[in-house]
Amino acid sequence: MLKKLSGKILFPLFFGLLATCAYAGETVGAVSLTANETGTQLKLAISGPVKYSLSTLHNPERLVIDLRDTRLRAKLANVSLTGSPVIRLRS
Numbered sequence: 001m002l003k004k005l006s007g008k009i010l011f012p013l014f015f016g017l018l019a020t021c022a023y024a025g026e027t028v029g030a031v032s033l034t035a036n037e038t039g040t041q042l043k044l045a046i047s048g049p050v051k052y053s054l055s056t057l058h059n060p061e062r063l064v065i066d067l068r069d070t071r072l073r074a075k076l077a078n079v080s081l082t083g084s085p086v087i088r089l090r091s
Helices: none
Strands: 024-038 039-046 053-056 062-067 070-072
Touching: 039 062
Parallel strands: 024 070
Antiparallel strands: 024 039, 053 062
16 A cells, blocks of 8 residues: 555656567556545556556655556656646656
8 A cells, every 4th residue: 555645645656667678568558647635546548458566666755657568658748747746757
């Protein structure tokens, strides 16, 4: 379970994708982020089932989501972070 810091989820929050050199997997076609008084939600449109892992890193605080055998098609720079505790998304 993720820890809350000052009423917000892991501030700052980062997003990471792990893709292998021998790509034979699924694609992430769209990414969206919504935030309100109850929390922050990250939505990923993935072309099929994937194996994944979640981990947290420190200094700075961040969340890492590893999606195995995937290729990112969405432009993370186009994802609105307005009103969320997220500072940056990256892959």
